[in-house]
Amino acid sequence: MHESLKANLREIEQAQRWRRRRILTSPQGAQITVDGRPFLSFCSNDYLGLANHPEVVAAAQEGIARYGVGSGAAHLVSGHFEPHHALEEELARFTGRKRAVLFSTGYMANLGIISALVRRAEGILQDRLNHASLIDGAILARARLRRYRHRDIAQVERRLAAAGKAIRLVVTDGVFSMDGDMAPLPALAKLCREHDAWLIVDDAHGLGVLGETGRGSLEHFGLSAVDVPVLMGTLGKAFGTFGAFVAGGDDLIETLIQQARTYIYTTAVPPAIALATVASLRVAQQETWRRERLQELVRHFRDKVAPLGFALTDSNTPIQPLIIGDSAQAVALSARLEQHDILVPAIRPPTVPEGSARLRITFSAAHELEHVDRLIDALGACA
Ligand SMILES: *Cc1c(COP(=O)(O)O)cnc(C)c1O
Numbered sequence: 001m002h003e004s005l006k007a008n009l010r011e012i013e014q015a016q017r018w019r020r021r022r023i024l025t026s027p028q029g030a031q032i033t034v035d036g037r038p039f040l041s042f043c044s045n046d047y048l049g050l051a052n053h054p055e056v057v058a059a060a061q062e063g064i065a066r067y068g069v070g071s072g073a074a075h076l077v078s079g080h081f082e083p084h085h086a087l088e089e090e091l092a093r094f095t096g097r098k099r100a101v102l103f104s105t106g107y108m109a110n111l112g113i114i115s116a117l118v119r120r121a122e123g124i125l126q127d128r129l130n131h132a133s134l135i136d137g138a139i140l141a142r143a144r145l146r147r148y149r150h151r152d153i154a155q156v157e158r159r160l161a162a163a164g165k166a167i168r169l170v171v172t173d174g175v176f177s178m179d180g181d182m183a184p185l186p187a188l189a190k191l192c193r194e195h196d197a198w199l200i201v202d203d204a205h206g207l208g209v210l211g212e213t214g215r216g217s218l219e220h221f222g223l224s225a226v227d228v229p230v231l232m233g234t235l236g237k238a239f240g241t242f243g244a245f246v247a248g249g250d251d252l253i254e255t256l257i258q259q260a261r262t263y264i265y266t267t268a269v270p271p272a273i274a275l276a277t278v279a280s281l282r283v284a285q286q287e288t289w290r291r292e293r294l295q296e297l298v299r300h301f302r303d304k305v306a307p308l309g310f311a312l313t314d315s316n317t318p319i320q321p322l323i324i325g326d327s328a329q330a331v332a333l334s335a336r337l338e339q340h341d342i343l344v345p346a347i348r349p350p351t352v353p354e355g356s357a358r359l360r361i362t363f364s365a366a367h368e369l370e371h372v373d374r375l376i377d378a379l380g381a382c383a
Pocket of ligand 1: 173
């Protein structure tokens with residue numbers, strides 16, 4: 001076993017895929033302290049800058065004072081606290097759906113949804129660039145998984161037509177996590193209606209960020225709960241806390257509570273975190289300047305980076321990757337930026353397709369325009 005692990009690790013290293021964890025000694029934010037050094041950071045998913053927001057922090061502290069730290073049990077045993085229930089009701093209201101149910105993480109929510117909704121050998125269609133947890137959900141369900149080319153509506157249509165009504169679910173990210181572009185949701189919703197399939201949207205990177213009031217990709221496109229019956233969102237990104245949820249109709253939510261194994265067999269998130277999320281959901285809706293700031297940062301960045309000759313993606317979201325191609329080159333560029341006290345991660349296969357290693361730049365409402373200028377200057381100097 002030792003020998004085979006060693007050989008495997010050597011292979012990872014030789015393929016330029018070695019990853020290393022950095023140690024933060026500050027809160028998440030535009031400026032962070034990492035391995036003892038201050039950096040300007042473009043690598044979190046804390047899009048609205050709420051992870052260290054004073055009202056969110058105060059709510060978590062109040063929650064700990066009232067309920068202690070641990071939830072002590074799964075939701076169906078004795079771990080479903082008052083703040084969990086209140087948060088579910090808030091999330092249902094926020095998403096304009098009948099009900100919502102909390103999961104401990106987005107990864108677990110996706111495993112739970114898919115394995116509760118499809119049975120062995122039933123058909124499921126997914127975008128090739130969907131998040132790993134959606135792909136893993138289909139594998140866990142032993143479903144018949146077909147993938148379509150990224151955002152290729154014509155291929156979705158052909159696959160649905162060829163399958164008769166055998167495809168039960170079509171699943172997509174709302175905003176793709178490594179590219180920042182959006183799924184063609186209106187077209188997918190229409191095809192799903194025509195072929196009697198349910199559309200599941202994982203809006204981990206859209207909720208809080210997109211749409212006038214932060215209701216995400218569905219608000220951006222003006223889609224309803226009829227168009228997208230299953231909406232999944234995470235709470236550890238734009239909302240700055242931790243956990244995830246699924247929103248939808250009564251039958252859907254009750255099915256998940258009764259049957260999703262990643263809901264049933266796991267400890268509930270600490271109640272203080274749910275209380276903090278109620279606060280962050282409120283701030284995210286009220287402080288519209290955070291979404292406006294993000295749009296301004298993105299516009300500024302795209303205008304300024306274009307003349308430097310980098311390959312941008314088709315993204316108007318706070319995820320603005322620069323596609324480099326070669327893994328070693330992406331890593332080298334990330335290391336040079338680090339010498340300018342700027343943190344931007346190099347994302348390599350297998351997280352992204354072969355030959356598309358990239359710098360994944362993400363913006364947060366905590367950034368100033370001046371931070372973007374510093375990034376642009378450093379990119380100019382390092383390229
Ligand atoms: C981050 C992410 C998840 C997983 O959510 P966690 O709460 O971090 O487990 C699921 N789907 C997408 C698209 C994500 O980006």
